[in-house]
Amino acid sequence: AQKITQTQPGMFVQEKEAVTLDCTYDTSDQSYGLFWYKQPSSGEMIFLIYQGSYDEQNATEGRYSLNFQKARKSANLVISASQLGDSAMYFCAMREGYNQGGKLIFGQGTELSVKP
Amino acid sequence: SAVISQKPSRDICQRGTSLTIQCQVDSQVTMMFWYRQQPGQSLTLIATANQGSEATYESGFVIDKFPISRPNLTFSTLTVSNMSPEDSSIYLCSVRKGASYNEQFFGPGTRLTVL
Numbered sequence: 001a002q003k004i005t006q007t008q009p010g011m012f013v014q015e016k017e018a019v020t021l022d023c024t025y026d027t028s029d030q031s032y033g034l035f036w037y038k039q040p041s042s043g044e045m046i047f048l049i050y051q052g053s054y055d056e057q058n059a060t061e062g063r064y065s066l067n068f069q070k071a072r073k074s075a076n077l078v079i080s081a082s083q084l085g086d087s088a089m090y091f092c093a094m095r096e097g098y099n100q101g102g103k104l105i106f107g108q109g110t111e112l113s114v115k116p
Numbered sequence: 117s118a119v120i121s122q123k124p125s126r127d128i129c130q131r132g133t134s135l136t137i138q139c140q141v142d143s144q145v146t147m148m149f150w151y152r153q154q155p156g157q158s159l160t161l162i163a164t165a166n167q168g169s170e171a172t173y174e175s176g177f178v179i180d181k182f183p184i185s186r187p188n189l190t191f192s193t194l195t196v197s198n199m200s201p202e203d204s205s206i207y208l209c210s211v212r213k214g215a216s217y218n219e220q221f222f223g224p225g226t227r228l229t230v231l
Contacts, residue, residue: 043153043224043227044222044225045208045225047219047220052218091158093159103149103164104151104210106159106160107158108158
């Protein structure tokens with residue numbers, strides 16, 4: 001069965017520094033997608049970045065980049081130049097299959113606190 | 117991206133009553149989904165809302181408790197029936213969109229408290 005593991009319940013980072021949030025996954029599928037979402041205290045889920053299993057390059061979106069290591073089954077999120085507004089819960093998720101279904105399996109999340 | 121709205125944004129309900137949550141998308145989407153996030157927990161898929169047919173429910177969720185409608189490609193409703201305090205959660209609508217269908221977006225959520 002597919003599974004997502006986020007081992008860091010909470011993380012602290014100094015403003016303007018970079019931070020890496022860990023995510024490992026387990027699947028027997030060859031085709032899958034990996035997502036990162038940000039959830040502020042308001043509860044909305046904000047899509048940050050996507051990585052497909054066949055994508056050769058690591059995904060990047062502004063200050064967000066995904067460090068994809070397929071052999072190690074890890075998909076860590078790197079946030080560069082942290083801002084106070086980055087303080088939130090961050091969820092890693094996986095969807096099996098590229099174009100089938102839409103079920104996302106979520107990790108337990110990491111609460112990031114950015115200190116001034 | 118996709119603009120997704122949900123109504124209501126939050127509600128406080130009495131046990132034994134039912135609440136219907138609406139999800140509206142700004143453009144037609146093939147796939148719409150309903151997720152639940154219990155307090156302090158991660159998200160769990162309740163069901164996939166299919167246009168023109170019955171919803172597909174995940175293990176542990178049943179139609180009698182969470183009836184879903186999908187009358188067209190931009191709108192869906194989720195009803196939480198015969199509520200108990202254990203139903204207190206954030207309920208989120210999600211759609212899959214984008215040219216390659218790789219992006220998946222969520223609505224702002226409905227924060228439900230059952231007393």
